[in-house]
Amino acid sequence: MPISAPQHDVIIVGAGPVGLILALILQAHGYSPVIIERHAAQYGLPRAVGIFHQAIEVLNTLGLHDELFKSAITDCGDLVDDFAILEDSEGQCLSKFPFKKKLKTGFPESYNLHQPSLERILEDTCLSRGVEILSSTTVSSVRDQTTHVIVSAEGPRGHLQLSSRFVVGCDGARSTVRQSAGIRFEQHTGVSSRWLIVDVAPESPEVMATWKDARIAKQYLNWRRTMTSVPAPPHRRRWEIMLMPGESFAEVQKPEFVWPLLAEFGCKPDNAHIQKTAVYVMQGGWCEHFHKGRVLLAGDAAHIAPPFLAQGLNSGIRDATNLSWRLCFALRYPEKNWQRLFQDYSTEQVGTTQRFVKAATMLEKLFCITDPEAAKQRDELIRKGPLPVPDLGILGSPGMYIPDPEGDPKLSLGTGRHFAEDVIRVGNIERRLYEISQWGWVLLLAEHADGCEESMSTSTMQQFKEVLNGTCLTVGPKHCEDLGGTIKEYLRGNGLSAVLIRPDRYVYGGAKSVGDVEGLIQNVINYTEFT
Structure with missing residues (x-):
């Protein structure tokens, strides 16, 4: 029923x-x-x-x-080298890039999962x-x-x-x-390459330490067959292997296909077991x-x-x-x-x-080249400089943030950009900014702007606190001390009296003068039609 x-x-x-x-x-x-x-x-x-x-x-x-x-979640720490490597068909390093990159705040950019x-x-x-x-x-x-x-x-x-x-x-x-x-879904396909994923568990971490490239995250750009090898917690290794024409999904998941490909790394049936195989087509x-x-x-x-x-x-x-x-x-x-x-x-x-x-x-498209001459051209391109990586810390536009002034990068405030978290001290308690703000908006005031909220209208402050679930913090040793210095650096570097942060930690906008702070808050309120 x-x-x-x-x-x-x-x-x-x-x-x-x-x-x-x-x-x-x-x-x-x-x-x-x-x-x-x-x-x-x-x-x-x-x-x-x-x-x-x-x-x-x-x-x-x-x-x-x-x-x-x-x-x-684990910090890979001392288990993995600092740099990941792109390697050519002859085993030579084409390029390396930070794998354990630190943010300005000192915290790791990424972790194992x-x-x-x-x-x-x-x-x-x-x-x-x-x-x-x-x-x-x-x-x-x-x-x-x-x-x-x-x-x-x-x-x-x-x-x-x-x-x-x-x-x-x-x-x-x-x-x-x-x-x-x-x-509607819009396709943006590359070469629709097919890949085999293999997760392997060693008999012990000590055994895995003896495998080739055990401490390295590496992309093997071999035109004969491209492969990827990365660490996978807890004490596992993942290989991603491009499939060639004629290799069926059923065939490539059999142990007799997988083990010979891993043998060159020292990973064998007598020192490890296959935890998972899966195949997919890139889209x-x-x-x-x-x-x-x-x-x-x-x-x-x-x-x-x-x-x-x-x-x-x-x-x-x-x-x-x-x-x-x-x-x-x-x-x-x-x-x-x-x-x-x-x-x-x-x-x-x-x-x-x-x-x-x-x-x-x-x-x-670059990694899946199977023609040796085209691969040489690709390798030369990579040797000339790092491959472009998109900035994923900035939102698309238009959006709910005040656009930066066009045409002059000196006037950019980084609006629509993810705001770096840092450790702050309030009294004797050290906490991250998100622990204080939780899921609300945050108004960060430079020390010279302390007390400006008292000059704002009662209506503005009430709506900031009640509608936006807002928190106001003055950054300075007498109030909220920015231990890493990133918040103070942001305010000083942009000549700001205040910056307003959204609940998802993106910058909504900034106020150059103390007198502009109330207008910044009112801008959000008007945006959502609270007038």
């Missing part, structure tokens, strides 16, 4: 990391999301093996740092915090009714008709939500819009890319963070202009997505 579900704030389709993180952020704001997942349980084998600092900040804000760093452990912790946290997860339940349609959305699904409880104010599709590259909503593309009415998309449902920039999971977490505070605004103030915020979500994330998809596709 069909079951009528109660009204929900948000239905999230897909219980991967993106959907789980989005649900936890919404729950932290007091909302009641429900997750629908077609599988009975999480996928138990590794997928993504790297995670970047922006994602770490989000997970830390959710209060998961200690548990995640016990089993899911064991995705099954991450997903287990996220799912357990959702359940313990009261987020409902409907497993083994398949969504068949999503219908936007203008005032709400109807989701039809089949599961252990029979046919379900669920209603919610918004629906977010986090249901992967073959997204049912995307197809049901009629959101690229993005949705023309990440939302349509009350239906939104995030993660692989909105975009896919070849994995050379390690942006699959990381870009999905960026989507979830960028979308979450907009959803909270729309849920809290349904009569306001939340549609504009969702339009900005699309343009901001589509812009970033296009940069990394195009760059990853370009790398696929």
